[in-house]
Amino acid sequence: MVPPRKRRAKTAIHPRREFILGIVSNLPAEITVPGEDALTVLTRHVSLDMTACNAAILARMDSPVALIPQLAAHIVAAGGKRLRPVLTLASARLCGYAGGLRHVNLAACVEFIHTATLLHDDVVDESQLRRGLASANAVFGNKASVLVGDFLFARAFQLMVADGSLDVLRILSAAAATIAEGEVLQLVTQNDLTTTEDRYLDVIKGKTAALFAAACEVGAVVADRPEPEAVALRNYGMHLGIAFQLVDDALDYAADQATLGKTVGDDFREGKVTLPVLAAYAGSDETGRAFWRRTIEDSEQTEADLDEAMRLMAETGAIRITLDRAAAFAGRAKADLAIFPDSDLRSALMGVADYTVSRVR
Amino acid sequence: MVPPRKRRAKTAIHPRREFILGIVSNLPAEITVPGEDALTVLTRHVSLDMTACNAAILARMDSPVALIPQLAAHIVAAGGKRLRPVLTLASARLCGYAGGLRHVNLAACVEFIHTATLLHDDVVDESQLRRGLASANAVFGNKASVLVGDFLFARAFQLMVADGSLDVLRILSAAAATIAEGEVLQLVTQNDLTTTEDRYLDVIKGKTAALFAAACEVGAVVADRPEPEAVALRNYGMHLGIAFQLVDDALDYAADQATLGKTVGDDFREGKVTLPVLAAYAGSDETGRAFWRRTIEDSEQTEADLDEAMRLMAETGAIRITLDRAAAFAGRAKADLAIFPDSDLRSALMGVADYTVSRVR
Numbered sequence: 001m002v003p004p005r006k007r008r009a010k011t012a013i014h015p016r017r018e019f020i021l022g023i024v025s026n027l028p029a030e031i032t033v034p035g036e037d038a039l040t041v042l043t044r045h046v047s048l049d050m051t052a053c054n055a056a057i058l059a060r061m062d063s064p065v066a067l068i069p070q071l072a073a074h075i076v077a078a079g080g081k082r083l084r085p086v087l088t089l090a091s092a093r094l095c096g097y098a099g100g101l102r103h104v105n106l107a108a109c110v111e112f113i114h115t116a117t118l119l120h121d122d123v124v125d126e127s128q129l130r131r132g133l134a135s136a137n138a139v140f141g142n143k144a145s146v147l148v149g150d151f152l153f154a155r156a157f158q159l160m161v162a163d164g165s166l167d168v169l170r171i172l173s174a175a176a177a178t179i180a181e182g183e184v185l186q187l188v189t190q191n192d193l194t195t196t197e198d199r200y201l202d203v204i205k206g207k208t209a210a211l212f213a214a215a216c217e218v219g220a221v222v223a224d225r226p227e228p229e230a231v232a233l234r235n236y237g238m239h240l241g242i243a244f245q246l247v248d249d250a251l252d253y254a255a256d257q258a259t260l261g262k263t264v265g266d267d268f269r270e271g272k273v274t275l276p277v278l279a280a281y282a283g284s285d286e287t288g289r290a291f292w293r294r295t296i297e298d299s300e301q302t303e304a305d306l307d308e309a310m311r312l313m314a315e316t317g318a319i320r321i322t323l324d325r326a327a328a329f330a331g332r333a334k335a336d337l338a339i340f341p342d343s344d345l346r347s348a349l350m351g352v353a354d355y356t357v358s359r360v361r
Numbered sequence: 362m363v364p365p366r367k368r369r370a371k372t373a374i375h376p377r378r379e380f381i382l383g384i385v386s387n388l389p390a391e392i393t394v395p396g397e398d399a400l401t402v403l404t405r406h407v408s409l410d411m412t413a414c415n416a417a418i419l420a421r422m423d424s425p426v427a428l429i430p431q432l433a434a435h436i437v438a439a440g441g442k443r444l445r446p447v448l449t450l451a452s453a454r455l456c457g458y459a460g461g462l463r464h465v466n467l468a469a470c471v472e473f474i475h476t477a478t479l480l481h482d483d484v485v486d487e488s489q490l491r492r493g494l495a496s497a498n499a500v501f502g503n504k505a506s507v508l509v510g511d512f513l514f515a516r517a518f519q520l521m522v523a524d525g526s527l528d529v530l531r532i533l534s535a536a537a538a539t540i541a542e543g544e545v546l547q548l549v550t551q552n553d554l555t556t557t558e559d560r561y562l563d564v565i566k567g568k569t570a571a572l573f574a575a576a577c578e579v580g581a582v583v584a585d586r587p588e589p590e591a592v593a594l595r596n597y598g599m600h601l602g603i604a605f606q607l608v609d610d611a612l613d614y615a616a617d618q619a620t621l622g623k624t625v626g627d628d629f630r631e632g633k634v635t636l637p638v639l640a641a642y643a644g645s646d647e648t649g650r651a652f653w654r655r656t657i658e659d660s661e662q663t664e665a666d667l668d669e670a671m672r673l674m675a676e677t678g679a680i681r682i683t684l685d686r687a688a689a690f691a692g693r694a695k696a697d698l699a700i701f702p703d704s705d706l707r708s709a710l711m712g713v714a715d716y717t718v719s720r721v722r
Contacts (some may be wrong), residue, residue: 180429
């Protein structure tokens, strides 16, 4: 059985502050806390930026239509790891950005786009749980979730327009289109056991990694760094995002519900053809294959089938295969950062790549 | 009974063409065709632009994920009046735009945003019919409709970014946010007979008129005209859009299904609190009010109730009141254009304001 993921420490050591005339500066987070995971370390590197980003998120999701901030608060303010905006902030700082609050506002855009896709995902997947709480669609209904998702998406673009960089707009509008393409491709491959691993990779590059890549690239763009650094950060984000989603797909068959914060087995019940399923199908004997065809292709499932699916995953090494792939992509993410000089922040970004994989092992 | 709306002539007189080096020019549509409605006349004024716009729409909704163009084609290529892109094209020409194809590409953006909202609307409203055909959600399912709507919305922003005007981006991203606000407000006022007429106006300004206003304003912006002309076109679009939606809301109780191209009585069944309902409720006696409370507030409806609703609308003059309001807004739309010198094109735009109301009388 997989050990539960470490919980993020609730109170981080309070960093020194320098918050003058709209310039947010994060001092090096020299102090390490025993047992702290790498994401917490990275977040602490940009803790003041993140405080400003959270304030921007709350301020900009407001609307005279009260249901919008209510529903948005349910999902945005409920927390989550804020991994994507942290990546934008850390990427900007890694590139030496010190030009004001552009990175903060764009990190908020990234989180809005992410939140909009979560709202629509939960409607599409008919999910009942999100981050351990009832999902927005379960509380407010599908209609409100679709429409508030649209609002957050539009608001993200308004924020980007206010920022004024056409390069940033190009990167994030392309990411938004790619996310939707990935989600549609996922819908098309649902229940289809002939899906290839390449096609599965196209799905997760689109639905997850494209926004990770854009979030990181935007950091280099606001810092006005040369193209190779933007490309390096984009690649880092892409590889990190792929690793992240591979682990997420493994967790759907290998975590306990309290740790996962969403319903275990959701992917299985929806007939999503993820790498764990493809690997298990490939490694099963004829009896096992018949099981997968019945449960995934024909959507005929009984209560006991999830346990049997998890047993077959263990037997065929499907989870191990998936996590090995994730580890390889995490390794590529770390290598992408070689272009930058060694620093605590670079180490923290590399650490997050390892953390993404280790959280399940 | 309301006479059926005139159908748009299938083949318009072929205008002379001047299509050189990417410059599209529409020659004056001097020739009038007896019995032609004003929207057809306006569309003929920009017929070459519209041909180019339709080509841009088809080209830019493409994706390697085949379901996206398939579903988009179902709703985009199925036609519709293309009123919003026609407004962008005509506004640009009214402002003397002759700078290339920017207006064509932005008209395509406007149609994409509109199409995205239609896809999401039909999911939210659980509509089965759209433009006389099965709605996309009825054919492809809610999930695909939500996600392809997201794709078209993102693609619209990619097109705008390619255009490169931050003013245009500002106008259309604000419109997109306002549309979502209007839709959420509509959801909030559903089944609520205490909704005021002002609040109802906020709903239709948001969900419909904001995009009309933006579509027209963008025409002035690409032509680089001074602020007063942009404001005049924006106001024209806003007032036209309000008139348009008021008539649409009347038609939901006053049209026959074949003419309407959507299911008659949809608003009634969904408990949407539109002006016809508010006017009928205000003008009904206690028995009538009890009927509206049961059917709209409590959502308790029987088969015969739609006929009774339509009878009460006639008895209380609710449809007439709604159409009078629409006529007043159409009058304001026409007056907004007074700032422009008299021309055939200006007359055609004014004609569309009248047409918007007359299509139901």
